[in-house]
Each structure stands twice: as C-alpha cells, then as structure tokens.
Amino acid sequence: MTVTPHQDPQAPIKTTVQPPEMSTIIGYVLRRAQLSVFQDFLDSFAALKLRPAEFSVLNLIAQCPGQKQSEIAEQLGIKRANFVALMDGLEKRGLAERRKSPEDKRSHSLHLTPQGECFMAEMFAVWRTHEERMIERLGGEAERDRLVELLERLSDRA
C-alpha cells in the first residue's frame, strides 16, 4: 500500500497511483541480477567457449550419465527441438556423445567422452572461481544459502 506519504498542498490532487520505484520491483531486480551474474559467467567462460546451457548439460550428464536426451532437456526447461542443435555442438566438439540404447531404439542416452571428462576439470575450475566471486558479492556463503532459499521459493511452481 505504498501511496504518496505527503501530498503537496499546492499541487493538484493526483488521481493516479504513485508509480513503484524500479529498485523495489522483484521481477526487475531479479532480472538485472541474473543478467549481471550471467555476464560474469560469459566472461569467465569466454576462453572455453562455453555457454550457460552447455555448462548445465555437461554437468547433468556428468552427474548421471546415460540419461535420455529428453530427460536432460526437460530438467533444464529446454524444448527438445531446441536441444538438438545444442547437443550437436557438444558432440562435434567431442565433449559428449549420443548412444543408441538397445532397449528403446528411439531414444539416445547421453554420455561424456574421455575428452569431455578431461574438459570438466577445466570447466569446474573456471566455474568455482566464478562462483566464489558471486559469493563474495553477496557477502559470504550464509548469504548465498539464504538467497538460494528465497529464489527457490519463487520458482517453486508446477
């Protein structure tokens, strides 16, 4: 209920509601923060030529190799149609590969290549310094944990 606290007695009475300050709008502040963090990510990974989505895909494959292409895509909120080109890129770079599963000949199970495993070491090193920088911005790990908790409440939708 943020209304103008003091109405200037000389000014004509405003019928319009007071516009909200941009810096208090959740969506706006959230978007700006996300862009800033992604920019740092992009700068950090420029040498490795790795985009956030590619990082996430490699990370998910490493965590649980053999998952189906659609499963990985859906976990990341990527439409399976758009996932094809992304996976093509990782395959062409020799980092990951599709294997035809004998049980279900429609699906592809995803795995890291040996090169991909090697690449992960570099990737995590770069990521860790990036993440430490973000934690420093926040003020520490406790603040990071609090932020993550609040953010998860925001996205906790079906």
Place this chain on the structure above:
Amino acid sequence: MTVTPHQDPQAPIKTTVQPPEMSTIIGYVLRRAQLSVFQDFLDSFAALKLRPAEFSVLNLIAQCPGQKQSEIAEQLGIKRANFVALMDGLEKRGLAERRKSPEDKRSHSLHLTPQGECFMAEMFAVWRTHEERMIERLGGEAERDRLVELLERLSDRA
C-alpha cells in the same frame, strides 16, 4: 569447498571433481526464478498486451516525464537502437509520445499521453496483484526486502 564428504571405500578413487548440484548454482537458481516470475508477469499482463520492458518504460516515464529517449533506454540497459521499435509501439498504441525538445533538436523527450495516464491505473492494479503473489511465494514483505537486498549486491557492478 563442497567436496564429496565420504568417498565410498569400494568405489575406485575418482580423479574428477564432483559436479556441483544444480540447485546450489547461483546463476542457475537465479535464472529459473527469473523465468518463473516473468512467466507470472506475462500471464498477468496478457490481457493488457504489455511486456516487461514496456511496463518498465511506462513506469519510468511516469516517474519522471520529459526524460530523453536515450536516458530511459540506458536506465533499463536497453540499447538505444533497440529502444526505437519499443517506443514506436507505445506511441502507436497512444500510451506515450515523443516530443521534440527545443533546446536539443536531436533528442526526444518522452511523455505519457492522457490515454497513457489512464492506462497506468489498470497497469498498476494488475502489477500489484502480481507483486503480491510473488511476495506470498517468498513468505512475506520481510523476505522480499531481504531478497531485493541480496539481488542488488549481485548486480552492483559497474
């Protein structure tokens, strides 16, 4: 320094670092939350056919009428080249207008039209219910304030 706390004694010693859990990666959680909040915004404003950027532009013009086109664009991180079409849209809908400033004949000062002022009332009503919904997700205004504070720390870069 999140390392696997207990190494399974039967398992072969892993030389690769443990992949970080996605739900702990600041950028990832941030991105997911931002998409979720924007989705709610888009749904809320579907009837008014208003995008987040358009909302922000109208809000900034209302807060401080007469600002130059480039000033508004820069505040929102929109390249002035991309701002042209956005402003064209608002002008064609009769919500805002460009006025040639006599002092600087290059620049356009931006103002709401009377229709635009009227539109703002609807806009704020819709926005408020959206924002209240987001605050509810967070658990209250205190949590909102804390979140905004943490997010500003993340984006507080030059």
Place this chain on the structure above:
DNA sequence: GCAGAAATGTTATGATATAAAACAATCTTC
C-alpha cells in the same frame, strides 16, 4: 567562428533464444 569530435535517434543486419508444428521411427496399450 570553425573544424573535428561526440551525442542522438534511426535503419539495417546478424546472432541467439525460444516456441510451435509436422514428421519418421519406435514403443505402448488394448
């Protein structure tokens, strides 16, 4: 006052992201 540099709005273009429809191959269900 004038020449060169900078600012402003604009157009055009390319890259990227995202969504939807349609399709072939395969699997599931009945």
Place this chain on the structure above:
DNA sequence: GAAGATTGTTTTATATCATAACATTTCTGC
C-alpha cells in the same frame, strides 16, 4: 495387430540482443 503416445529431428516463425553505419545536431579546442 491397430491406435495412440513417445523420441528425436527438421523446419519455421518470433522475440531478443548486439553491432555497424548514417544524418542531424551539439559540443570542444583552438
């Protein structure tokens, strides 16, 4: 076995975003 669903794929359309180039206007140094 037939009908329908799933999986990966291609194609297409749209939205977003960055860059370069341009004309007009203003500013700066001299």
